């Protein structure tokens with residue numbers, strides 16, 4: 425270990441631990457999942473990069489969305505993301521997560537994943553190879569180093585806007601808001617602007633206050 429690395433470990437041990445211990449939960453949402461088994465097993469051995477698969481979102485800090493997302497799957501993705509402890513990072517695989525890819529005009533898939541949950545990085549391609557996944561991991565390390573992998577903070581800050589987008593597709597959600605919901609502005613294009621938001625009190629907080 426060189427001196428710079430050693431100083432980073434001494435100054436920011438928690439950040440370094442998260443960076444080099446990415447516990448991944450992934451959704452077999454699309455054809456992209458086919459590249460994950462060789463990535464995490466002996467052929468490519470993702471554990472060399474500190475990436476291990478985990479069985480539950482409550483133990484994960486990396487969420488891999490491996491391809492197109494149907495409306496039905498989106499509900500499970502949101503529930504999974506919200507169960508993960510912070511700090512947590514999301515990576516979208518393939519063009520389907522960026523703009524819908526070849527399913528861009530499908531009636532039952534969503535086109536842009538980051539309207540519904542924050543995404544820290546995308547891997548372009550249809551389908552990305554394991555090498556591309558490892559390049560993405562090293563980019564994610566850089567983002568974590570620079571405190572730029574902050575999707576979970578954006579989710580918390582703009583939760584009302586994200587929730588409005590989620591409900592636009594899924595209808596009223598049956599679970600209570602995770603964070604304070606916010607007043608949001610409509611872009612006029614049928615979607616809510618996730619950058620403009622003012623915090624208000626959640627139903628959960630109101631219940632706490634009344635208790």
Ligand code: SF4
Pocket residue numbers: 454455456490491492517518519520521525526549550551
């Ligand atoms: S980007 Fe390509 S490989 Fe990935 S889910 Fe879409 S169609 Fe399938």
